[in-house]
Amino acid sequence: MKNKAPSNGRQEYNTSYTVGQDNIRFLGMDILNPVFSTSAIIILAFIIATIMFPTDAKEVLLGARTWAINNFDWFFIISGNIFVLFCLALILSPMGKIRLGGSEAKSEHSTITWFSMLFAAGMGIGLMFWSVAEPVAYYTGWYGTPLNVTANTPEAVKMAMGATMFHWGLHPWAIYAVVALSLAFFAYNKGLPLTIRSAFYPLFGEKVWGVIGHCIDTLAVIATIFGLATSLGFGAQQAASGLNFLFNIPNTLTTQIVVICGVTAVAIFSVARGLEGGVKLLSNVNMVIAAVFAAFVLIVGNTGAIFGTMGTTFLGYVENIIPLGNWIGREDQTFYHGWTIFYWAWWISWSPFVGMFIARVSRGRTVREFLTAVLLVPTAVSLVWMSIFGGSALDQITNGTGSLAGGLTDASLAMFQMLESLPLTSLASFIGIVLVLVFFVTSSDSGSLVIDGITAGGKTDAPMIQRVFWAVLEGVIAIALLVGGGSEALSAIQAAAVTIGLPFTLLMLIMCVALFKGLRGDMHLYK
Template identity: 85%
Template sequence: MSKNVPDNGRLEYNTSYKVGQDNIRFLGMDILNPVFSTSALIILAFIIGTIIFPEEAKSVLLGAKGWSIANFDWFFMIAGNIFVLFCIGLILSPMGKIRLGGINAKPEHSTITWFSMLFAAGMGIGLMFWSVAEPVGYYTDWYGTPLNVAPNTPAAAKLALGATMFHWGLHPWAIYAVVALSLAFFAYNKGLPLTIRSAFYPLLGERVWGSLGHGIDVLAVIATIFGLATSLGLGAQQASSGLNFLFNIPDTLTTQIVVICGVTSVAIFSVARGLEGGVKLLSNINMLLAAVFAIFIIVVGNTGAIFGSIGTIFVSYVENIIPLSNWIDRTDQTFYHGWTVFYWAWWISWSPFVGMFIARVSRGRTVRQFLTAVLLVPTLVSMVWMATFGGSAIAQIENGVGALAGGLTSVSLAMFQMLQNLPLTSITSFIGIVLVLVFFVTSSDSGSLVIDGITAGGKTDAPLIQRVFWAVLEGVIAIALLVGGGKDALSAIQAAAITTGLPFTLLLLIMCVGLFKGLRGDLVLYKQT
């Protein structure tokens, strides 16, 4: 891999591969055939099989997921800790001053817009779905308590917030950051295609353009499409529950399908407008609406308790991050496997999608700026969000107020049950439903852009019909699963996505090695400045 130093301050690899050189034209699309066709066939076969045999598919895939989590819990946990330490090490090292895109590169998006896009794509919808249900579940022992704390006690309330933050803080964002930084660095500094396989070029060389690289990209496509389809289906169920709660609209399969069709239609419109006019605009709307929503809850809710929860969640997170990161002699097996290891596998399965999207919008930042922002900003925002909603819900339970005081009965309804005990319930619940839907649109269209880029061999300017194709396919898969197999099918496809987290964990560890090797080679440019 001989190197040269172009005038733009980038130390590029001298590779024989050119973006799009192996692409073919098919029905107006510009695709990398081995990746596109293999991914499509696997997805089609899986969906048909799941719809025809939903219970069997659920049984097999849940078994595969359970086997992965039970036998490789230590592997997921060690890897998660390595990703956090690796990112912190890069921030503190001389490599932190390397700029994505070359020494003279400038950021393409404002800081606020950049924050909004990476946050909305990475976790926005999850925070709507779990911000009440998760801490309430830990506090009441819905499915295990962290570190075996006694439920419904002051200690449980504190640890419930800290454990929730553990699952939405530094560890998941370090997973995303490793993928995002690898892709951004090798695309913008080394001149390689913006696709997953490029991160392995320092270790595999020209072999990444062959069957081995095709396999890596196919795995990324499958993990992404399954993860997005699962989230779309689960989100439709939450939105349907909210519509029933607020407007008494029947919470039926028909309502869920209408929700998916509506989200998919807006996603298609957003995809058609591209990154600037679509995802960027929606992300800014998302974050503005979410900020207004959170501030409103703080003002009209138990303000003192919420501010107290912010302090509590920070202290509990810091105090318990090491015990919760431990994988040796865990006595809280139900919580450990059912929540933490599950989450790590889930975040890793989502890392190709979120990582590639973050990479796409991060040109011009230094490594230090990039990692500091990607790790700390979402963690701090999540901390305030979880304290606001989770803290409010736990306070209601402690005071015997509302439906949640009787225990967690529905994850989809948990947020609306909490809002029911605050002023202006109809307004806040409506805003909550809108946020769920807009966050889903953002995830769908950003996911479509990512999958389109992978299946087009790294091209970022593929024909519009390709982006529309993937946006439509996500909606079709979610509807087909709901109609054909219902919750069994959704559980099956979620299990499939999580199972892909096991091989991807190994790939991410290898990616760290390749990234370190690439960054170290670029330091020569910065020693001259």
């Protein structure tokens, strides 16, 4: 590729590499062999070992996760703070006017559709699972309390909501934004393939097309497939718990497998239709159902208390964002390591998947518009969502209403236990189960598109069979783990994904340097 004239506000790198030049044809697929084969071998070896020795695998991998979290807690928390400050600085800097794809580039999706896709892929399913369970856990001291606040006190309400927002607000979305903006900028403004390795071109040059790049992309594929498979497995357990709670359907392995098969079937249909006909449509449906669900709880619940909780949540977040982001002299070690550092490692392990998907749907946005939408808008939406569901749960506990008043017993049931004390419980619970399942479908199909792109060397028009292959594989891995080792096997693979977050944190810091260098180099095109 030769550098193009800057008339359209973009200037491509002078690299001889072309997308797909090292790909091979295999069983009807168009794949980048070193990444595809290496990833497949590592994933297969991990899954077989985990299924054969689930207890031993869990012990070893949980040990690795504990070692990473306990010894590098400072590294995770400092890096998370850097990512937030870096994104805010770009929003305020002159670099914010740079447009992804050049000054003449047009947005491919409406703002609502764009936001729906990035939100559904980013953490929609997590908000369903933890919006009730997490505030309740912090308020009651189920597994440590943030900053050692006394559990079951008025002060614990503000701290519980503030700490929940800390884990679902600016920091995780900044993690996603760094990866997403890096990939989008180097793909759309510099003409590089839409794959993880491209973000390191300013530092490593042509070496990114060799072993260094293969290692980076392989790490991203493994983290993504492990994260998606374990989430699908745990999600099946949550959905089965909901079905048992609502319809008395036995929460058995068979039920969980049926749930996974159903989710996988819809995900296959979605990825087969592609981004426009599948993922985009489901994401829009997802957000409509979520909005109706939240509005229902707001209206039939204690509306006044919920609105009050929104203010409490905002104040709790603002007042405690610095203390919760501090790594020196922390006395709340159980909470600090068991919740915050685990979350940071988990978000970072998901960042290749979520970041690449967001990049894929963000051509035509300015850097400032992109970061505002990816960082600030989801934080505001999460604050409202957490206040509605978490606020309703804490209101029930403080008033001694419903089964949650007795404390948190099963995190997967917390949402349904909260809904049990509201009118039209069966209808609300049914909508909740549907929303959980659709969120899992959107995570699965968007994840399949991402893995397909990485293993195809950055091609976005690879054969459909490849997208279907990855969607099927996610379901097969989740079922194999449940059958072979149950929750122990799922926990083991999840621990592996979290551990991968450690080296990827370093890669993300390097990514920030490369992105700043690239953006600064393009500033002369926008004067």
